[in-house]
Amino acid sequence: MTMMVPKSLKCPLCVREFESQMVTSFSVGEKESDFCPRYLGANPLPAFLHVCPGCGFVGFEADYRNLDPAKAESVKRVLAGLQWQEGQRLGGPERYRRAALIAMYSGKKSAQIADLYLQATWCSRMDGEPEEEEKSARKKAVKYFELALAAQEFDTADLPVVHYLLGELYRRLGESKRAREHFERLDEFQGVEPWLIDWRDKQLKQC
Ligand SMILES: [Zn+2]
Known part of the structure; x- marks a missing residue:
């Protein structure tokens, strides 16, 4: 069973306070050959990322606490270039793709960006998105895993x-x-x- 509890968060960009949901438990059955988990309950992956209803910032709970203030301006500029409507809802693949983009500008390592794109491919498959979306995220995952290897991040x-x-x-x-x-x-x-x-x-x- 996938379980969640309410969690209050404050956006590091627009300082909006809002209530999100935190995953407290989930169970995994098997894994596919690209490590995509087959969850026994609802897919918890989308809920690991929290979406600010005010500005569309997407991040893990820790990203809400640890965003480098020096990077906040460049993240704001990235978000300004994306469509956002107050309170817009984002599905799993959209959350991971947006989080990966934000990660690039917030100074995360290539391995972390790769991992976000990999999880975007999993969510894409679980949601039955067109294959091109999954493929495009997979190409980006590969690119960042290769960069992470070259930078000896592992x-x-x-x-x-x-x-x-x-x-x-x-x-x-x-x-x-x-x-x-x-x-x-x-x-x-x-x-x-x-x-x-x-x-x-x-x-x-x-x-
Ligand atoms: Zn915000």
Whole structure:
């Protein structure tokens, strides 16, 4: 069951105070090959991001507390370029895409931006959006995961999972050569979890 409780928040941009919902529990069954969770109750992902009804700022609860004041002006400029109507409702994929855009201008790391785009693809699929929306977010996830790798943002222990995931995202984009390159990188690491090797072997056969 996905459970939520009311949560009061104050927007770091327009200082509007409003009530949102915080997820307190959820359960996951299986995961798809790109780690998209199959939730046993309602999809909690949209509710992890809070939308300011006044200005359209979107962020996790911590983003409401920790937005760097020096970055607030550039985030405001980004939001000014997007459509917003007082109290507008945003679905899951829209929340994650908007949060990813805000993340770029609020100084988040490439790995965090990549993760937001990845979750946008999951929400897109769960909501049955046109495939082009999912594909476009997936391309951006790949771009930022590659930037994060180049900037050495990941712990060494996480690299096998990152290469598997990049392989799988490229595979889903029809880029078999890049997919195989990342899948094969798993062989460079010691002590990779057996389930990850199994998943890799299965997906590699489909490239
Ligand atoms: Zn606001």
